[in-house]
Amino acid sequence: MSDAKKPVLEVRNLSVTLPKGADREFAVDKVNFTVNPGEIVCLVGESGSGKSVIAFTVMGLLAKALKPSSGEILLQGENILAASEDRLRELRCTRMSMIFQEPMTALNPVMTCGDQIDEVLRSTSSRAASASAS
Ligand SMILES: Nc1ncnc2c1ncn2[C@@H]1O[C@H](COP(=O)(O)OP(=O)(O)OP(=O)(O)O)[C@@H](O)[C@H]1O
Ligand SMILES: [Mg+2]
Structure with a gap:
């Protein structure tokens, strides 16, 4: 299958355990979806x-009290749950990003949403261009 047709993100049987004393065992229980x-x-x-919790797990930003206990998360085929902190940081700069839940604090109200998403893509591609030039 060509890269253009491969899934961008696959979440397979993902379960995330809540801390002891929570009202249930799992925050998410065997979740599956593909993008x-x-x-x-x-x-x-x-x-x-x-x-x-799913979004934070994909980004590698899950609170320490919560633990992915089964499943896998494949970002363009790479298992995020097995990635090092350094690799996750690199992926967050280049392949994935997140707009956090409260848009009035996560987004700048004087810029359009489109401009803010575009800014990330422009800064990522200029960083990639300067890395390949050096
Ligand atoms: N840091 C944490 N410590 C303990 N429990 C947590 C933590 N973060 C999330 N949870 C629990 O995990 C479960 C899922 O929470 P989550 O924030 O993912 O819900 P949500 O679907 O995003 O809700 P909302 O629509 O309100 O944003 C909830 O029971 C929540 O209390
Ligand atoms: Mg939420």
Whole structure:
């Protein structure tokens, strides 16, 4: 399969354990979904159902009290759950990013959303260009 057709993100049987004493064992329990190139995937669920926990797990930014206990997360085929901190930092600069939940604090209200997303892509591609020139 060509890279253009391979999934961008695959979440397979992902479970994340809550700390002892929580109201249930898992924040997310055997979650599966795939994001293909060009696709927009929305996770929908009631408050507390684990949408943010999934996003934080994908980004490698999960709170220490929560633990991915099974499954895998493949970003363009690379298992995020097995990646080192350095590799995760590199991936967060180049392949994945997150707009955090409170848009009034995560986004700049005097810029359009499009301009803010574009800024990330422009700074990433100029960083990649200067890295390949050196
Ligand atoms: N740092 C944490 N410590 C303990 N429990 C946590 C922590 N973060 C999340 N949880 C628990 O994990 C579960 C999933 O929370 P999460 O924030 O992912 O929900 P959500 O679907 O994003 O909700 P919302 O729609 O309100 O944003 C909840 O039971 C929450 O209390
Ligand atoms: Mg949330």
